[in-house]
Amino acid sequence: MSVSAHEAAKPRKGFHLDLKTAGPLLALILLIILGYSLNPAFLNEGNVTNILTRSAFIGIIAVGATFVITAGGIDLSVGSMAAFIAGMMIIIMNGAVDAFGASIWTVVLGIGCSLILGIGAGFINGFLTTKGKIEAFIVTLGTMGIYRSLVTYFADGGTLSLNNGAREIYRPVYYESFLRIPYPVWTFIIVAIIGWILMNRTAFGRYCMAIGSNEHVARYSAIKVDRIRTVTYILQGLCVSLATIIYVPRLGSASSATGVLWELEAIAAVIIGGTMLKGGYGRIGGTVIGALILTAIGNILNLTDIISNYLNGAVQGVIIVAAVYLQRGSFRTGRRAKKPE
Amino acid sequence: MSINDDSTTAPVILAAHRISKSFGDVPVLFSIDFDIRPGEVHAIIGENGAGKSTLIKVLSGLEQPSSGSISYDGQNVVLPPNGEAEAMGIVVIHQELLLAEHLTVSDSIFLGRELTRNGFLRVREMRERSRAILDTLHVNVDPDARINTLSVADKQMVEIAKAISRDARVLIMDEPTAVLSVGETQTLFEQIRRLTARGVAVIFISHKLGEIMELAQRVTVLRDGQLIATVGTEALTPDSIAQMMVGRELSNLYPPKHEPDVEAPVVLSVRNLVAPGVKDISFDLRRGEILGFAGLIGSGRTAVAEAIVGLNTRRSGEVWVDDRLANFSTVSQSVAAGLAYMTKDRKGRGLLLNAGLEPNLTLLTLKKHLKHGFLDGKSEAQALQRAVRRFDIRARDASVRVGQLSGGNQQKLMLGKTMESDPEIIIMDEPTRGIDVGTKQQIYHIIAALAAEGKSIIVISSEMQEVIGVSHRVVVMREGRLAGELEGAEITETEIMRYAAGIRQGGDDERISA
Incomplete structure (x- = not known):
């Protein structure tokens, strides 16, 4: 029965990866086939670019959420945080335009502030959950309310609009492309690659999985649990900030309606992708596919009139539940693992 | 080579006939015969992976056999899955004690079969009945106490009370003594004898051969999923059981001890350590030495180890490693200094x-x-x-x-x-808990080899044989203090027990435990 490690290690990589990515990937492929058969325009270059760009916001946030969830946490504040950061960016950039006139530096300043705010907001969530020892659900439910009402307050119940001069300069960040791929998609790709490497090829990713799997074991294994947890929230804040940076030039405004329910869409993308909500097992690749699936559903409903677009949320809901159910069934050793040990 | 014991005439209550079980294409049990009579304690032993757990699951309906049959009261039955066999009187007490930590004792005893009137719980009646059951067991536990406030031994008693309240006719206990101290084990055995006197059949799984000899009438030995033998205990010795389990002579369970070098430098020195559960502990560990930590469960041995490596808050006192002050506050510091703790x-x-x-x-x-x-x-x-x-x-x-x-x-x-x-210094907390004799032997030899290489080792163990078998020197803890220290020929079960139970005092501690 004793198997030497090198003999055992070989079949593992390819085989495991296949089995576990297969589910979400298969669902995405089916969805694409479905979309194309319902309306061939689904695969037009313009529409594909549209889906990719739209999925970038949720996708980037979801990459961050993958770390938080893998380490056994949850962040409900991301949607409000995005709205808050967007609002603050606009206020700061408008102020800078008033003082110095609109230039490329206005946008650089806005981006810089966004990054600082995102990291800071993530740190606050992390600090309160680890050092404050308050459950992540409660902490982020609280900060979610705080950010949402702050943006409403700053916008005085209305909309914050970016100065037109600054908007013209900032506009290309959302609308322009490099090698025919829009910048938001590039951002998404880069964030996903860095996220994948962090999760699968660094000690940090391994520690996230260990903490989410069993915090005690992590502590007994000399892992600085609080620090790693806090870093996951900071990464989440950073991802929110990046998503906001590419979101603001899209509409050039922020209001209390900005980013509503993004937290749930991000969590949904993570879960559809095969990451376990209770932590311990995270998959960045799956998260990316999850984000694409969610956007594709909305897009298909838009392109066809079989199901009303108003039922978008219902279809997404069914897909989420079905995805998790199927994953549980297809887990190779799932049935036996459930038995009492 | 199955020897059947025909001395008991009571009819068999539960029997397995030629049971085989495979998971996927991995066979785990091969054509096992097993039976038990009312009032009997029938032990099942075997190394880990021998198929004991699977056999229990088959006998309690949690797994269906791939082939073979089960009879209950002489009738061929298919036991319902998911623990529903409890309703038929077959109750399993799992090793992990599946109790909901936040419920009270009385809630736990009636969990899943609460007494109700018009849909409302009859709390007072359940409490009184729980108290009555606990009284018959001579267990001094408050029915209103929350499970998470109880000791492991008391939790086990609650499980037994629960089994009795379900009118168990066959009680299956999976390693009930693995986490119990000697005294607690004796109390458990008394309970088991009371149950068998009332005609309950007990299937008892344990790695501790001495316990099996003491308690069981018959022993079934499994090895690699095969039935090796079912024998009356009077025909057995611990050695012969062990031999059947591993299929080879188990001479030298403990490796020969090297004489400890009394001149060797002190590598770990603990001075007046105070921490939650630890009251003023001082001791030294020399290079190449194996120091045993004996004592009852809850005497503070784990708390000492965790305070040394930074897992438990150190309130006062000093830890020195290689003559350097080493008051670690995190595990990573302790690992970096060459001191590792292996949890129990x-x-x-x-x-x-x-x-x-x-x-x-x-x-x-x-x-x-x-x-x-x-x-x-x-x-x-x-x-x-x-x-x-x-x-x-x-x-x-x-x-x-x-x-x-x-x-x-x-x-x-x-x-x-x-x-x-x-690490240069290793603290092993219960290094052989709940594992089979063959692996125990391997671990003892590894410990001895590490010491021979010059590593210094602390072995915390509740199995006295083990402490005696591996240690050069033994300290005994009681209620968070060092009760005494034993060396060489002084290291005997009686001496350890006298310190551990507080019959003999090493220091000036005159407090009487409640």
């Missing part, structure tokens, strides 16, 4: 049960497997290969979840994980 709770604190072998092995020392800041899978695989060879870890393959390994292999993997940090 391998499932809850030691290993990630859902992860594979490699991530578990390298978790403590992951920094060693970085190449340019990135994880080096090859280096991890090599580490596993080394550990598999050095500690004889047996697994189907490296990707199997650690939770699916046998207890012995989990323990060896955890030992490998601890040794990955290349």
